[in-house]
Amino acid sequence: MSNVAGDTERYDPLTIEPPIAERWAEERTYSLRPGPTAREDEDTDAPYYALTMFPYPSGDLHMGHAEIFTIHDALVRHLRMQGRRVLNPIGWDAFGLPAENAARNRGADPKAWTYANIDEQRSTIARLGYSFDWDTVLHTCDPEYYRWTQWLFLALFDAGLAYRREALVNFCPSCSTVLANEQVVDGRCERCGTEVSRQPRTQWFFRITAYADELLSGLDDLDWPDRVKNSQRAWIGRSEGAEIVFPTADREDEIHVYTTRPDTIFGATYFVFAPEHPVVLRRMAGDRAYDAYLEEVTRRSDVERQAGKTGYRLPFDVVNPFTGEDIPAYAADYVLMDYGTGAIMAVPVGDQRDFEFARQEGLEVRIIIRPTGPDGELLAELDPEGMTEAYTGPGVMVNSGPYDGLSWEEAKERIIAEVEAKGWGTAKVNTRLRDWLISRQRSWGAPIPIVHCPTCKEVAVPEEDLPVELPDDLDFTVAGSPLDQHAAFKHDVVCPRCGNPDATRDVDTMDTFVDSSWYFLRYLSPTDHEQAWPADVASRWLPVDQYTGGVEHAVLHLLYSRFVVKAMRDRGHVDADEPFQALLNQGQVIMDGAAMSKSKGNLVVPGEVTENYGADTLRGTMLFASAPEDDIDWADVSPTGMHKWLSRVWRLSLEHTARRQAGAPALADAAAATLQRATAVAIARASEEFDARKYNTAIAQLMTLTNAVLDATRDGAAGAVVGEALEALLKMLAPVCPFITEELWTRLGHPGSVHDQRWPVADASLLVEDEVEVVVQVNGKVRGRITVPAGSDRTALEHLARADERVAGHLAGEVVKVIAVPDKLVNFVVKG
RNA sequence: GCGGGUGUGGCGGAGCUGGCAGACGCAGAGGGCUUAAAACCCUCGGGGCCGCGAGGCCCGUGUGGGUUCGAACCCCACCACCCGCACCA
Numbered sequence: 001m002s003n004v005a006g007d008t009e010r011y012d013p014l015t016i017e018p019p020i021a022e023r024w025a026e027e028r029t030y031s032l033r034p035g036p037t038a039r040e041d042e043d044t045d046a047p048y049y050a051l052t053m054f055p056y057p058s059g060d061l062h063m064g065h066a067e068i069f070t071i072h073d074a075l076v077r078h079l080r081m082q083g084r085r086v087l088n089p090i091g092w093d094a095f096g097l098p099a100e101n102a103a104r105n106r107g108a109d110p111k112a113w114t115y116a117n118i119d120e121q122r123s124t125i126a127r128l129g130y131s132f133d134w135d136t137v138l139h140t141c142d143p144e145y146y147r148w149t150q151w152l153f154l155a156l157f158d159a160g161l162a163y164r165r166e167a168l169v170n171f172c173p174s175c176s177t178v179l180a181n182e183q184v185v186d187g188r189c190e191r192c193g194t195e196v197s198r199q200p201r202t203q204w205f206f207r208i209t210a211y212a213d214e215l216l217s218g219l220d221d222l223d224w225p226d227r228v229k230n231s232q233r234a235w236i237g238r239s240e241g242a243e244i245v246f247p248t249a250d251r252e253d254e255i256h257v258y259t260t261r262p263d264t265i266f267g268a269t270y271f272v273f274a275p276e277h278p279v280v281l282r283r284m285a286g287d288r289a290y291d292a293y294l295e296e297v298t299r300r301s302d303v304e305r306q307a308g309k310t311g312y313r314l315p316f317d318v319v320n321p322f323t324g325e326d327i328p329a330y331a332a333d334y335v336l337m338d339y340g341t342g343a344i345m346a347v348p349v350g351d352q353r354d355f356e357f358a359r360q361e362g363l364e365v366r367i368i369i370r371p372t373g374p375d376g377e378l379l380a381e382l383d384p385e386g387m388t389e390a391y392t393g394p395g396v397m398v399n400s401g402p403y404d405g406l407s408w409e410e411a412k413e414r415i416i417a418e419v420e421a422k423g424w425g426t427a428k429v430n431t432r433l434r435d436w437l438i439s440r441q442r443s444w445g446a447p448i449p450i451v452h453c454p455t456c457k458e459v460a461v462p463e464e465d466l467p468v469e470l471p472d473d474l475d476f477t478v479a480g481s482p483l484d485q486h487a488a489f490k491h492d493v494v495c496p497r498c499g500n501p502d503a504t505r506d507v508d509t510m511d512t513f514v515d516s517s518w519y520f521l522r523y524l525s526p527t528d529h530e531q532a533w534p535a536d537v538a539s540r541w542l543p544v545d546q547y548t549g550g551v552e553h554a555v556l557h558l559l560y561s562r563f564v565v566k567a568m569r570d571r572g573h574v575d576a577d578e579p580f581q582a583l584l585n586q587g588q589v590i591m592d593g594a595a596m597s598k599s600k601g602n603l604v605v606p607g608e609v610t611e612n613y614g615a616d617t618l619r620g621t622m623l624f625a626s627a628p629e630d631d632i633d634w635a636d637v638s639p640t641g642m643h644k645w646l647s648r649v650w651r652l653s654l655e656h657t658a659r660r661q662a663g664a665p666a667l668a669d670a671a672a673a674t675l676q677r678a679t680a681v682a683i684a685r686a687s688e689e690f691d692a693r694k695y696n697t698a699i700a701q702l703m704t705l706t707n708a709v710l711d712a713t714r715d716g717a718a719g720a721v722v723g724e725a726l727e728a729l730l731k732m733l734a735p736v737c738p739f740i741t742e743e744l745w746t747r748l749g750h751p752g753s754v755h756d757q758r759w760p761v762a763d764a765s766l767l768v769e770d771e772v773e774v775v776v777q778v779n780g781k782v783r784g785r786i787t788v789p790a791g792s793d794r795t796a797l798e799h800l801a802r803a804d805e806r807v808a809g810h811l812a813g814e815v816v817k818v819i820a821v822p823d824k825l826v827n828f829v830v831k832g
Numbered sequence: 833g834c835g836g837g838u839g840u841g842g843c844g845g846a847g848c849u850g851g852c853a854g855a856c857g858c859a860g861a862g863g864g865c866u867u868a869a870a871a872c873c874c875u876c877g878g879g880g881c882c883g884c885g886a887g888g889c890c891c892g893u894g895u896g897g898g899u900u901c902g903a904a905c906c907c908c909a910c911c912a913c914c915c916g917c918a919c920c921a
């Protein structure tokens with residue numbers, strides 16, 4: 001294959017890119033020097049922490065990785081050219097189930113499997129020209145990393161924020177491990193889709209609920225997409241209401257209920273306990289019929305539970321404190337033990353679930369509210385027999401004793417006041433958020449650094465004994481947890497407190513979301529043997545200025561990281577309130593309208609595109625396709641088009657060099673002025689687009705500048721103005737396409753790297769226009785265009801507009817009004 | 833069910849604070865160069881109508897209304913699609 005077409009060398013990315021990529025990798029060109037722990041950045045511009053969600057090493061990079069890294073790299077390279085000191089680390093979220101499955105199914109060593117994948121991804125990252133800092137690289141499966149994950153666990157344990165308890169937990173039979181609430185989607189395992197069952201197990205939790213209020217209020221000040229903030233708000237699920245005590249009719253127990261509608265209490269005609277409520281369990285102990293019900297309920301999955309309600313009439317009543325009536329008590333599975341108090345007052349008239357259950361069981365629907373319209377006018381009374389659903393709209397109280405006639409909002413306030421005055425309860429804020437279940441019965445994860453002693457119970461492994469290392473010889477062919485069945489790991493330990501030789505190690509590992517909840521702190525000093533991170537350095541770099549990653553982490557990872565930072569702040573390890581100030585969710589790369597997958601046969605991998613067109617074309621195609629947060633359908637985009645444009649940039653640059661050397665004439669004055677102005681405009685506009693991270697429109701500006709150079713040099717001219725245009729073009733293209741710009745920068749005769757240049761600044765004097773085109777409208781319709789001196793006043797505009805022949809033809813009727821906006825338009829309002 | 837978002841040419845997408853809709857591309861058509869093809873270069877391009885032509889007129893940003901001199905943009909209602917939450921009391 002010839003490298004020459006005509007007399008200009010062809011653009012051949014496959015030849016020019018690899019050597020540059022290798023040089024950058026070998027020379028660690030993009031490492032922050034000095035490193036992040038250096039104090040020098042205190043004296044310079046504010047340091048900038050740019051972070052991208054680190055990859056999971058399951059095979060080679062896919063298009064989604066290329067998308068996130070390309071957006072992120074354009075951002076980072078642009079910032080560096082603006083003189084910012086940018087920390088841009090990379091690492092791997094390297095613990096997790098796929099490695100274990102590879103071990104189980106193919107006999108692979110999980111460690112070897114993981115590191116092989118990391119090596120592959122690492123070389124692809126280098127080939128694609130992403131400017132990560134290889135000096136701070138980390139892998140969460142390295143003992144020197146998870147040693148500090150274990151330290152973090154112990155810090156939380158010491159603070160009472162990590163604890164162990166028995167609870168009904170989500171269990172995935174396929175993954176044979178428990179899951180956090182956040183990992184259960186529609187009653188199914190987020191990972192494998194298997195229906196999750198609820199089982200009582202003793203597990204480790206992080207007390208994230210202690211930070212519920214702050215996790216909610218802190219969202220207000222974050223520069224995150226609204227949908228992510230809304231997801232977190234919904235997940236935290238704050239509600240305001242009251243906790244009210246209902247005594248049992250025999251006065252032996254006082255049952256607390258939580259309600260957001262205390263105003264409806266006069267309509268509470270029955271009472272419901274969660275089937276596992278402790279008072280019910282105590283009272284019903286030994287009752288075979290109830291045991292049978294309980295068993296049936298436990299067997300029902302969440303999915304089945306939502307399909308229909310079951311209930312059990314308990315052999316006792318409770319008292320409605322407001323009416324003094326005895327009302328029947330039920331156990332029913334539509335009341336959940338782990339929300340509120342696990343018991344409710346049931347108001348069929350005002351709550352759809354209570355209504356359905358009342359109809360099913362033939363219970364009274366008592367009317368205590370009369371609907372009102374939008375202006376407060378009374379509407380028709382509710383009919384208890386004819387109602388087909390609960391009424392949840394506005395209204396005034398009826399059948400509610402002293403509260404009759406009040407609006408429901410007013411009644412709510414007064415009833416809460418009375419509850420408090422009489423000592424029947426208190427106003428109460430509730431959240432839906434549960435504590436984070438972090439233990440997993442898996443073996444490719446960070447071991448929980450706890451020893452269970454028959455006498456001392458749960459004892460922390462002393463810090464000097466960390467890390468608690470995973471054994472190298474786990475047997476993944478066993479059923480259940482390999483770590484649990486590794487005798488040496490489990491039993492070769494004595495109690496750190498009393499020396500009891502019968503102590504055993506905790507055989508669970510931590511959720512991989514624990515690993516990723518603090519990695520952005522470890523990047524600051526990944527080889528520090530003394531501490532997880534230096535507090536002063538963390539305080540200087542956090543919060544992360546810009547975090548880029550997928551929206552699938554809207555709740556899980558992003559909420560956990562926020563919790564960890566707040567908990568660490570309260571222990572004095574960092575002074576930031578939040579981990580990530582700004583968040584960018586890149587869109588997905590899909591194919592023909594569907595997610596890419598091998599089984600669908602619509603998989604495109606970055607390597608394929610790179611082998612055909614090179615990395616610059618892949619990067620440019622992705623950024624030009626749409627705004628970073630929009631999805632890209634690969635079937636709709638054109639690497640060919642991007643390659644064509646880059647070839648044109650290549651040819652124009654080489655031609656310019658050749659012409660300059662051959663002594664070609666400079667541009668004529670008029671052409672030079674036009675090109676100079678086009679360059680200034682392109683710099684001004686593209687800079688704005690880059691600042692706003694709208695790379696698609698930024699590239700459009702660069703294409704326009706390319707077309708201007710093409711037009712200006714068609715007759716073979718060269719000269720300084722052309723050189724300046726090309727230099728500006730290459731500098732601004734550099735963050736998008738780092739290879740071709742590096743190569744051409746050198747070939748244009750410049751020393752050093754284009755990536756070390758300062759971002760170009762537009763010559764402001766060239767941006768000022770002498771003349772502007774003003775649109776002339778008649779009754780809002782464009783009827784002409786006039787060219788006028790910039791800044792012409794209204795009178796002048798009107799005069800010039802009237803003089804326009806075409807416009808005059810439309811001004812037959814009476815001109816009743818003239819709107820003139822300088823430099824923009826004139827609009828004549830004509831009557832008749 | 834509740835909450836949030838998005839609808840612009842054949843396609844991806846531009847469109848700033850309410851002021852020329854369709855920037856920049858892709859695909860397409862026509863032409864140039866070439867023995868030929870590729871590559872490259874030029875021209876055209878929302879729809880309809882009138883005109884030999886320069887050009888002109890009407891319609892057009894999911895649908896229907898409204899506000900305004902003027903609406904893709906603001907307001908109301910509706911339709912479609914996407915996302916999140918969902919027995920949370």
